[in-house]
Amino acid sequence: MAIEVEGLVLRATVMGTGDPLVLVHGLGTSAASWSRNVDALAGCARVYAVDLPGFGESDKPAATLPPDRLADLLAAWCQAAGIRRADFAGHSLGGEVVLWLAHRHPALVRRMVLAGSTGAAPRASLVRRVGRLLLDGLREPPSFMPVLLRAYWQARPWRMLQTALRSRSPDLLRILPQIEAPALVVWGRRDPVVPLREARRLATALPDAHLAIVEEGAHGVIFDAPDRFNELVCEYLRSSAGKVRDGEVGARPRRV
Numbered sequence: 001m002a003i004e005v006e007g008l009v010l011r012a013t014v015m016g017t018g019d020p021l022v023l024v025h026g027l028g029t030s031a032a033s034w035s036r037n038v039d040a041l042a043g044c045a046r047v048y049a050v051d052l053p054g055f056g057e058s059d060k061p062a063a064t065l066p067p068d069r070l071a072d073l074l075a076a077w078c079q080a081a082g083i084r085r086a087d088f089a090g091h092s093l094g095g096e097v098v099l100w101l102a103h104r105h106p107a108l109v110r111r112m113v114l115a116g117s118t119g120a121a122p123r124a125s126l127v128r129r130v131g132r133l134l135l136d137g138l139r140e141p142p143s144f145m146p147v148l149l150r151a152y153w154q155a156r157p158w159r160m161l162q163t164a165l166r167s168r169s170p171d172l173l174r175i176l177p178q179i180e181a182p183a184l185v186v187w188g189r190r191d192p193v194v195p196l197r198e199a200r201r202l203a204t205a206l207p208d209a210h211l212a213i214v215e216e217g218a219h220g221v222i223f224d225a226p227d228r229f230n231e232l233v234c235e236y237l238r239s240s241a242g243k244v245r246d247g248e249v250g251a252r253p254r255r256v
Helices: 067-080 093-104 126-139 144-155 157-165 169-178 196-205 226-238
Strands: 002-005 008-015 020-024 046-050 086-091 109-115 183-188 209-214
Touching: 002 067, 008 067, 020 067, 020 093, 067 093, 086 093, 093 109, 093 169, 109 226, 169 196, 183 196, 183 226, 196 209, 209 226
Parallel strands: 020 046, 020 086, 086 109, 109 183, 183 209
Antiparallel strands: 002 008, 008 046
């Protein structure tokens, strides 16, 4: 599926039937990072795995775009695709995009799933962030490496770096309490990129959020613990109240 938005062609993989669920990948990756999720999630929603502008198979704008601008383009893409209201799942930086989307386009966002989402803490130094990513690479399955490397090559390192530097974490922290969409915050116990305190801070700052901890997951919880992640998401989407069974509110995590 390819749709032009503001002169940029954005591509997406579409599967399943039912209410729309839009998957938003993390920094430097692409829709391919959801390869272990799309089939399972298509059993409980109509899934749209989107390549954001500058990443994957979508067009590459000359300038790098911060998460809030990516959110605006994603909203325009949804309008062009005929999606008036949807659930959104964002991984890592994709979580930041989804949060900005819920703030700037609240009518579009029904519920959010935030997997290893960044943005809930003041920006760490570039050296520290790179170190955390390298450590996480040691904790991910080897089969994830070809997916990452291909996506990094498509995005180019300079675009990844500039996108990370343009992340507006302090601004995002200020608007979290204003976001009304319910959220499921998913965090991998072995995640060195986003510490547990940040996941708790995110779940506490949002007015209606639940925190689920996946014991075997690292930062790439969507890929390294896909069965449990998919189960959590489908359970969340199928619940009429939008809650995970036996989940706890706010900063009190539910271990799974």
